[in-house]
Amino acid sequence: MQLKLNSKHLILRVIDESDAERALAFVRRNREALAEWEPDRDEDYFTLDVQRQLIQNDHRMMEAGHGIRLWLCAAEDPDGDLIGTVSLNNIIRGAFQSCHLGYRTDAGHRNKGYMTEALSHVIAFAFDELNLHRIEANIMPRNGPSLKVCERLGFKHEGLAHNYLRIHGVWEDHIHMVLLNPSWTDK
Template sequence: MTNELYTERLLLKIVDESATNEVLDYVIRNKDFLAQWEIKRTDEYFTYDFHHKILADEKHKIRSGDMFKVWICTKEAPELIIGSIALNNIVRGAFQSCHLGYRIDQNVRNKGYMTEALKKVIHHAFNKMGLHRIEANIMPRNQASMKLIENLGFYQEGLALKYLKINGVWEDHIHMVMRNTDLEIDED
């Protein structure tokens, strides 16, 4: 399995428990900014032990093929995490699909980093992992995320009412999808 992917400006790397301090630094730096887009977090979430355990769990999910997750760094500062992208709930068999999650550091928004990183991860998902669908669920009020996903070629399949509990409130989400059309060609 590939542990690192590269783009023009970025390093996308799979990490394990040895990166707990770097991940925790990212999470704490972005605590207030990310709160509006994520589940309600307890104080325990912002501890070393909590993230050490999460990274260990994610390592096993990545090895088993249930998840693919990379942490984003710039090539100029490879020790500083500025975001993450995860392909979660990977289902094989007839489905060949996953859910996409991503987040970026508040201090590097609007620099094109997430677009650059997502293009690389999508390419990896379709061409190396053989996935057929990537699904992203986005709150209608998150216009920046909607614009990003639409610009990448995702299309809307519908609205899921009260789909996820975000920061303590059940939020509607727009169900966005990208398909790997190369896998849809029958090989008869």
């Protein structure tokens, strides 16, 4: 599936197996920086074969309509480093019309406003093109920068999920944040 969103500073697109080495470079380069925010990864995760498999899994997930993973690169250097991902996971249709949001940024590109920019475009896509009603983000209370990004984009706190996800070997609480599609709020 070809999907590409352009913003002022970024290109957000679905990658294919030809980008596996770039994806591998991203996870290797950010191994330590992302470790405290992600599940524990075994050594296989940091191999080209596993990154290819993950890209294939992403394509199957998209074909089934269950999720989308977009990779970010700088608009000025589209063939350069991949600098982050945004994922819409667990897309559920029917009465729910909802998904979970996930994202991560390259350590060398944090605090530049890129994720806020990327998420604003992905949110518009989720609401306008996918016709979703609700986007949910679950964020550890100690992840202040991530909480600020979601708050800046209009997400509201809906509560605290205790021991919600096992992150870096520890069951972590997460703040449940939600953004509703404004065109659906009166329906």
